[in-house]
Amino acid sequence: MKKRYHNSRPRTPEVCPVCGEDVTPGAIACRGCGADHRTGWNLAASDYAGLDLPGDEFDYDEFMRREFGQRSKLAFGGLHPLWWLTAVILLIAMGIALLR
Known part of the structure; x- marks a missing residue:
């Protein structure tokens, strides 16, 4: 059975x-x-409770400094100078293309 x-x-x-x-x-x-x-x-x-989520005392800025270190001294407004240069070159190229 x-x-x-x-x-x-x-x-x-x-x-x-x-x-x-x-x-x-x-x-x-x-x-x-x-x-x-x-x-x-x-x-x-x-x-x-079992998920190990951060409590109210969690400091986001401290976490970012600990995980990623200090910002680069080369950064302008949070962007690396290479990105600024790329943006300027693209704007100039677009301006030239529009004037033709």
Whole structure:
């Protein structure tokens, strides 16, 4: 005699108890917030504690300095002089082309 395995997944609710979005019958997760049968369709589904996201004390400027160092002293307005030179040459070429 073969054993029958029962689906242990809880029944899909009609409305997500976390965000209130309508849930498609038979769906395995809410399209609105991602709550699913593994989280038990509960409020813990929106808990991001395990993602290791930066907290309120996160300093973006300090992060940029630490990751990318100081800006180049050659930069003019955030662009390297080579880009400025390229832009000037292109503008001159376009001006010449328009005058012909």
